[in-house]
Amino acid sequence: MRGKPRIPALVPALLPVLLLLLLLLLLPLSLSLPSAGTAAAADGKPAVTLSSSQAGTGGSITVSGTGWRSRTLLMLLVCGQATPARGVVGGTNSCANADGRAVTTDADGRFSRALPVTDPPVPCPCVVHVATATGAKAQADAVFQVAGHPVEPLPAQTAGGRLTVLTDTRLDGSGSLLTWFGAPPSRTLAFTVGNVGTAAVENPVFQVGTAHGVFAPQWDERQWHGTLGPGEKARVELPVELTAGAHGDYTVSLKYGGKVLAEQPWGVGRPWGVTLFWILLCVVVPAAVFRIGMAVVDRVRPRHAARRPPPAPGHGRRRRTAIAPPRPAPPTPNATLPWFTPDTGPGPAGRLSAPHEDHPTSPTTPTTPGRKGSM
Template identity: 75%
Template sequence: MSGKVRIPVLVAALVAVLALLPLPLAGPATAADGPTVKLSRSQAGTGGSVTVSGSGWRPHTLLMMLVCGQATPSRGVIGGTNSCANGDGRAVTTDARGGFSKKLPVAEPPVPCPCVVHVATVTGARADADAVLQVAGHAVEPLPAEASGGRLSVLTDTRLEGASGLLTWFGAPPSRTLVFTVGNAGSSAIKNPVFQVGTSHGVFAPQWDDQQWRGTLGPGKKARIRLPVELAAGAHGDYTVSLKYGGKVLAEQPWGVGRPWGVTLFWILVCLVVPAAVFRAGMAVVERVRPRRAGGGARGRGRRLPRLPRRLPGFGAPGSEPTPTSTLPWFTPDSDPGTAAGRLSAPHDDSPTSPTTPTTKGPT
């Protein structure tokens, strides 16, 4: 075989060998799906701090970081937030890429280790991740053994059913129904399981209430479970309903409760109506107790206008024509009748004498 023929054969063989080899990635290896948490160091003592960084979270999401005991990344926090140092937790918000980095003070949890740094979302869809942390000087005890046989797990997302009524608007206890579907992933049946339903306000630890579901769940079977949830009277704000079974939190559901404005309206009406009623009652008592003045009663009362006569002078009986007023007698001075003054004052002889004019009788 000539040299010109060997070169293409060698090139073809080399290309075939390179095609069988795995090609290197262009960039760094991608992380597994879901949120992740990393610590700057895996061991620290009480009073120190570690830098917690994470990636793969939802952008612009509020997270809570806690040091928890009796927990592992595989089994999670067995006792829930009751096993965490809640007073020394820190909140952090993810950036636009879903990452964060913040220092967390190391504190001893209320239960023994193994311990983790537990990071979970505060609002929105539930998501969490754990990173192993050895708290120097803190007690270490083995985790409780997992229950053999049946094992429950939530198959679908939980939800709260129900609505607030008129009585809730006036301060009655808000109530809902927690609905979820569970399946038995174990090898034996589970009879009458006891669930724990907890309600928490804000960042406070939930208050747990034991509720038993009547029924038997065989291996590989599933069931739809409904459990009642009720808050205290007058409760309002953002709450979280948690479901726990066998010491492990199975699901969490946010619950926003409106303010009972009917109570506020009631107190406003009380503040307006009661003072007005008290004022009116006080005025009635003062009016009754106040002393009266003699002869006239209270001031400004008892004065009467003078009674008018039934018939005024110069007027006749009711219904008759009023009598004409009499003319006053004219003063007649002693003067000559022939003068102008006598003619003005003396009456004419042919005029009748006024009935009201008195006649002077002279000496006979």
């Protein structure tokens, strides 16, 4: 009778060692297979999710996002003529900008914000467009359907040449004295563009947009005259001008073929000359009006006669000032008195003259004795 095969005594002792080696071999494999959430965080690409993929005008949806930079201001918009693959074809002009919402991400780059549903200005297909308002550019789109809004196919993409901005984008120029007094600030947007397509691009038309703060940019078309063949590059300079009196933080954007190629910040100083002008105006005009008013008052004021000097103290009010008689002129030394003849004069012979009227007691002139008896 054969006995049962006997297991060597060494095998049970080696089982724990074999299990430990197997665990050590499987541990690196498990570490190399991260979960989906870990992979999304490792990629660092911003993502957007919606609480509902369809809603009607007047309703609202909740927009959530992950993978964004921390403490970053974002803008949430409902846009038409857009897909996640092609983006917003018409730029923010195809979005319901008036009903957009702003949100700031937390320390982990996450956010959640309610967004009202509004008809975009262009037909669908529509997306919820999320983009950074400040700092480095980043954006993400989520497919969304506005119930009852018309749907039209996207415009066909143009084949052939395709332009892209290579490097060295900057704003050239500086302000002037007129800008200090409120003239429109102007700069030149200079950049290097290259043709990465398969066909030549002739006289391309760029769109230059200026945005103040978090507001949507205002686009203006600028045409560059020239031809770029496949693989060629060129230096392009386009003028940029703001409105009169503009100041603050602006962002200059460059767009071609419905795609934003570059953005450049622009800090515009306050026109202090305008403030100085208003201060001087508030000082000079009142002073001039005061001078003119005083001149008018002085001209229309009645003219009064010169008043007599007040009487001396101690005299009555009814006492009149006596008018002194005119003083006679002194007699001339050589003049002849009227009661003397030229042959006579005061002296010894004067006693024989007739008596003076002003001396009635003077004696009469004696006569000759002989002539008295004959008379």
